Amino acid sequence: MARESFDVVIVGGGMGGLNLAALLTNEGKRVLVVxxxxxxxxxxxxxxGKIGNAAIDNGIKGLILAGTQDEVYRRIGKTMPENVCRWTNSGEVHMGGRWRKLDDMIRGSLAEFVKVYVDTAKNWSFEEIEQLDDVSVEKFVTERTNDPDVIDFFRYMGWLFGGTLSVPHDYSAGMLFYSVKKQLEHLGHFPSQSYWVKGGSGAIAGPLIEAIEERGGEIRTNTSVSHIVIEDGRVRGVEIECGDRRVPTELYDTQRIDAPVVVSAVAIWDIFNILSEDDLSPWYADRLRHLHRKTLNDATLTYGHDDPDLWDHSGPRWVQEGPVTGRPWCAASLEFSDEPGQYETTFWIQTGWWEKPNLFQMREASHKIALNQLFDDWEEDIKQLFPGVVEKAHWRHRSFGPATLIETPGNVGRSLIDIEAEGVDGLYLIGERTSAAKIMGVYGSAQVALEASRLILERSESATA
Ligand SMILES: Cc1cc2nc3c(=O)[nH]c(=O)nc-3n(C[C@H](O)[C@H](O)[C@H](O)COP(=O)(O)OP(=O)(O)OC[C@H]3O[C@@H](n4cnc5c(N)ncnc54)[C@H](O)[C@@H]3O)c2cc1C
Known part of the structure; x- marks a missing residue:
């Protein structure tokens, strides 16, 4: 049987892979997504997924910088699903045992707030901001102000702790201001409201899948890439696993698919499952090794409700120190259901790669026990601060997964890798995260796909010329 071949094989059908496949099929390329x-x-x-009529998400709920995803849809002639986020720029924070309105905190110290936060994001260039990649937010802020409300603002947003919520390592000032400035550039306003699509985050993949299939692209699900084939410094295709295993020790057969361009769109922590570091240039492989498992993980707890008095839906709630967990966490409510009056309250805790439970050790009992304990303690926090939410829920959903790479000083920023793999012609790496998309999330997936499609088309034009 003749070997299959495509112009481009994309490994991974997440938002990065689907965005890129939609852009390339739109330009007439024969694309396979595995x-x-x-x-x-x-x-x-x-x-x-769904629980009854309510959408539950595998990971992301709200899109940061939805403008970039919009740009991909615009190019392929599709539109963004409806936004169900009704928030304005509001929110309340539980700090020092009481609730404070975010707006009030900022209003009382407006001039200092503008000086430290707004002016930096607006007036510094991206190049100047990149110089802050290895500077902690705490250092940056406390060197510029001693206003306690401004310091509290950064503290409760988690930026003095290591993520948006979050974990006890300080956040990189470069990464913070880079993402805020990008938001300004794409959306024209400061981060306040993100885009939460009707039907859950999965709805954003639908128009991409449609576009790929309409234009002759192929998506093969239930298929694992065993490894990317590289010979003499050039990518040749992929080997996919096929057949069944009759006993657990049996090796899968593999089947070769040829392609002059292969894109790895798997997350960076999965990269060495499909790529041998011996094929990469040593410094590129070293950077990947340094970054690839330093994840910021999200534990998510969601409850289904229909009692209108449990929540006022006016904006997120941030808890600086849960009374039982001692951790910071965040909460929001959204109307994701098709049924009127039904809504979800969702809570997030972020954990770092150095902690137990460690995402990559979840086969070990001690990590599973630690994760269950975290959720149990967290429910006690919620019962104290939001009475009725746990007790009156129709259903409960718990999940734990890698949100992104942790943004401590020196971890991301200037250490990020280029999307063209150094040392291998025809190989591109677009999984979270690369220098073409310094910030996380679906914005990152759309941004990196736009850049990869530009490069792939440019290279193939010059090869034909
Ligand atoms: C809990 C959580 C909360 C988040 N919150 C937000 C948020 O609020 N806002 C935001 O913008 N972003 C958020 N994110 C991040 C966002 O979901 C990701 O940045 C984005 O979806 C990444 O897309 P991706 O395509 O790069 O990677 P992925 O979605 O991880 O896609 C990679 C794909 O590759 C597949 N794959 C892996 N190995 C193989 C193989 N060998 N063969 C074939 N396929 C393979 C995987 O099955 C997967 O489908 C969150 C993520 C999580 C987990």
Missing amino acids: ERSGPEGLGGRAAS
């Missing part, structure tokens, strides 16, 4: 999960897993960490 995704290891079933059709319901297309969208990857942005896929959704």
